Amino acid sequence: MFPMLRQILRNGIVTEPAPDADIALRVTAQRLSEAMLAQLGRALVIRHVDAGSCNACELEIHALNNPYYNLEALGIKFAASPRHADMLLVTGPVAKNMEIAVKRAYDATPEPRLVVAVGDCGCTGGIFGESYASCGRVANVIPVDVCIPGCPPTPLQLMQGILAALASDRKQAKHE
Amino acid sequence: MNHRTESSRMESQTPMQFLDQTIEFEALADHAVPTYAACVDEAELLAFCDAAHAGGRRIVALWGSDERNRETRLGFALHVAFDLAEGLVCLTLPLPAEAPTFPDLCTRFPAANRMQRAVMDMIGAHPASGDARSWLRHANWPADYYPLRSDAPDTQHATQNEEYAFVRVEGDGVHEVPVGPIHAGVIEPGHFRFSVMGENVLRLEQRLGWKHKGIERRFAGMSLGEGVRLAGRVSGDSTVAYAWAYSQAAEAIGAVAPPPRALWLRALLLERERIVNHLGDLGYLGNDVALAFGLMQFMRLKEDWVRLNARLFGHRFMMDRIVPGGVTVDLDDAGAHAIFTQCEALESELRTLKNIYDEHAGLQDRFLTTGRVTPQLAKLLGVIGLAGRASAQHWDLRCNHACAPYDQLTPRMAIERNGDVAARAQVRFTEIKESLHLIRKILREIPAGEVRCEVRSEADKRGLGWIEGWRGDILVAVETGADGKIRRCHCHDPSWQNWPALEHAVIDNIVPDFPLINKSFNLSYAGPDL
Numbered sequence: 001m002f003p004m005l006r007q008i009l010r011n012g013i014v015t016e017p018a019p020d021a022d023i024a025l026r027v028t029a030q031r032l033s034e035a036m037l038a039q040l041g042r043a044l045v046i047r048h049v050d051a052g053s054c055n056a057c058e059l060e061i062h063a064l065n066n067p068y069y070n071l072e073a074l075g076i077k078f079a080a081s082p083r084h085a086d087m088l089l090v091t092g093p094v095a096k097n098m099e100i101a102v103k104r105a106y107d108a109t110p111e112p113r114l115v116v117a118v119g120d121c122g123c124t125g126g127i128f129g130e131s132y133a134s135c136g137r138v139a140n141v142i143p144v145d146v147c148i149p150g151c152p153p154t155p156l157q158l159m160q161g162i163l164a165a166l167a168s169d170r171k172q173a174k175h176e
Numbered sequence: 177m178n179h180r181t182e183s184s185r186m187e188s189q190t191p192m193q194f195l196d197q198t199i200e201f202e203a204l205a206d207h208a209v210p211t212y213a214a215c216v217d218e219a220e221l222l223a224f225c226d227a228a229h230a231g232g233r234r235i236v237a238l239w240g241s242d243e244r245n246r247e248t249r250l251g252f253a254l255h256v257a258f259d260l261a262e263g264l265v266c267l268t269l270p271l272p273a274e275a276p277t278f279p280d281l282c283t284r285f286p287a288a289n290r291m292q293r294a295v296m297d298m299i300g301a302h303p304a305s306g307d308a309r310s311w312l313r314h315a316n317w318p319a320d321y322y323p324l325r326s327d328a329p330d331t332q333h334a335t336q337n338e339e340y341a342f343v344r345v346e347g348d349g350v351h352e353v354p355v356g357p358i359h360a361g362v363i364e365p366g367h368f369r370f371s372v373m374g375e376n377v378l379r380l381e382q383r384l385g386w387k388h389k390g391i392e393r394r395f396a397g398m399s400l401g402e403g404v405r406l407a408g409r410v411s412g413d414s415t416v417a418y419a420w421a422y423s424q425a426a427e428a429i430g431a432v433a434p435p436p437r438a439l440w441l442r443a444l445l446l447e448r449e450r451i452v453n454h455l456g457d458l459g460y461l462g463n464d465v466a467l468a469f470g471l472m473q474f475m476r477l478k479e480d481w482v483r484l485n486a487r488l489f490g491h492r493f494m495m496d497r498i499v500p501g502g503v504t505v506d507l508d509d510a511g512a513h514a515i516f517t518q519c520e521a522l523e524s525e526l527r528t529l530k531n532i533y534d535e536h537a538g539l540q541d542r543f544l545t546t547g548r549v550t551p552q553l554a555k556l557l558g559v560i561g562l563a564g565r566a567s568a569q570h571w572d573l574r575c576n577h578a579c580a581p582y583d584q585l586t587p588r589m590a591i592e593r594n595g596d597v598a599a600r601a602q603v604r605f606t607e608i609k610e611s612l613h614l615i616r617k618i619l620r621e622i623p624a625g626e627v628r629c630e631v632r633s634e635a636d637k638r639g640l641g642w643i644e645g646w647r648g649d650i651l652v653a654v655e656t657g658a659d660g661k662i663r664r665c666h667c668h669d670p671s672w673q674n675w676p677a678l679e680h681a682v683i684d685n686i687v688p689d690f691p692l693i694n695k696s697f698n699l700s701y702a703g704p705d706l
């Protein structure tokens with residue numbers, strides 16, 4: 001036990017301040033009410049769906065929970081089932097073989113079912129594009145609220161995109 | 177200046193023979209690892225398989241190609257690459273244009289099973305016997321549509337996921353637990369079908385291929401220079417290894433050798449990639465036995481590591497830094513110093529964390545004897561790479577077929593015998609330590625000079641690249657067409673060989689230990705799904 005405590009104390013708390021939402025990443029007008037946003041802003045549950053990524057986007061999603069980004073401290077956590085989720089975080093182009101699974105996960109997610117497409121692949125189909133085996137971008141398969149480009153997007157960019165889904169348009173107006 | 181000398185080309189003209197077989201192989205010029213190729217008939221292929229099997233050698237990869245657009249009299253071809261003591265040996269079996277079939281190699285090399293089925297799905301050449309279930313095709317395109325046939329249009333078809341014929345386990349009290357394709361964590365998709373009795377796993381059958389997104393077809397028509405970006409995205413956690421293997425293949429086609437400094441920088445990036453992945457895995461292994469402390473500590477170290485990648489090389493995972501002809505980055509004294517300091521710091525933290533893991537009774541209890549693959553079983557299944565080394569399989573290209581600069585770095589191979597979760601964790605600890613040692617050696621001894629040279633493609637030529645990634649060896653085989661563009665590019669992930677070992681490793685373990693066992697292998701879905 002003591003070596004563990006020593007190690008924890010030696011390293012202290014390394015968590016860095018969270019970035020602001022990047023509202024420019026939102027591809028639709030905010031469809032949630034202010035009241036709902038106030039609720040979700042403090043307790044958002046995400047279900048990650050890998051629709052056909054190269055797995056590097058996943059590495060960065062994993063990093064969100066490392067002590068530097070500490071996403072859980074913002075009240076944002078990952079769930080094991082879409083039924084418990086407010087948001088789907090979808091990576092990759094949607095592989096043809098994953099199309100049905102992605103649609104099912106979307107259907108199983110309760111309203112407001114925010115969808116965030118991650119990475120160049122999720123946003124546009126990326127290097128894999130559309131083909132006999134790829135449906136291309138996530139929006140070709142399910143409605144998307146926010147697109148976070150990058151190959152892969154960094155953890156900070158991911159946070160800015162996730163927060164953008166929860167930011168009100170009023171705030172955006174103020175920023176402009 | 178970088179073109180290889182004529183004398184080395186002359187040497188390569190002498191035909192070679194291996195394993196007491198009469199097949200005459202041509203030594204392919206300009207390959208980083210000695211590489212040989214021959215065209216064979218069925219009997220020769222089978223005899224060679226027998227001889228390779230008897231000699232304790234292994235299949236590296238198996239893939240198919242459509243040769244009809246090269247010459248009208250040609251049909252299809254099956255390519256099988258072997259790891260022999262002399263180097264990489266590739267046999268090509270020409271197949272007829274009508275109803276192509278090839279002999280089933282699974283009896284000698286069980287690992288060939290899924291690769292053969294992928295050949296069937298991709299080019300429509302069938303194994304003559306054995307498992308005929310499709311692998312990459314999930315009924316989302318017609319059964320007679322073969323995407324890697326040059327005359328197949330690239331069109332989408334109606335989606336209608338299949339009913340896969342899983343092997344059924346019958347008996348009193350046996351029930352099936354289906355898991356996936358979407359899993360409970362932040363993980364890649366795949367389907368696992370468990371047959372369980374109480375808590376015990378009687379059988380696991382995997383159904384993969386969900387991430388198949390047509391990468392091989394995508395390569396066709398790309399220039400040699402363009403292809404490396406795609407190769408670096410076959411499996412993102414191994415982007416450096418794929419980009420290096422691809423670049424080796426491209427350099428063989430262009431008959432150039434990158435400047436020595438570029439090769440040393442590549443090795444630096446590759447060892448950094450190995451460490452990043454091993455750190456992440458050691459963290460998650462701790463987490464899977466409820467030691468969240470381990471996850472947080474290792475994830476912090478991993479983040480430090482990728483941040484330095486971003487600072488020095490401009491990308492957290494070093495994507496697109498290795499290109500045909502060399503690398504796009506260089507390292508100055510300040511950068512070398514930063515890496516040196518980071519290595520020292522990581523080494524000391526690792527010592528602390530290793531002690532904590534070693535002395536944590538709960539962790540050891542869960543790790544030891546869990547998910548065992550004995551050396552005998554590993555040999556039978558042909559388990560390779562990290563998982564192979566944890567079961568006493570001596571496969572590590574950096575030692576067995578050391579290309580520059582590994583011939584000068586002389587890494588030590590990490591070998592364990594127990595083949596359990598503990599052994600796979602131990603191999604990771606040992607390999608991080610060795611990679612830290614190699615990185616410091618690179619920093620001390622790296623030659624000065626250029627980091628990139630030009631690579632010009634040549635028409636109708638083939639090149640093979642072969643690199644030991646953190647999971648195991650990655651093979652990239654490239655062939656150019658008459659226009660010098662890529663005609664066929666096959667990328668082989670070591671997970672092809674190792675997924676079946678996981679099916680065996682879980683037998684007689686309890687279901688709740690599956691995530692731990694799975695993580696201890698940490699195989700790629702994207703890589704073999706292609």
Ligand code: SF4
Pocket residue numbers: 052053054055056057091092093118119120121122126127150151152153409412
């Ligand atoms: S966006 Fe880039 S990192 Fe993400 S899945 Fe696509 S290729 Fe991989």
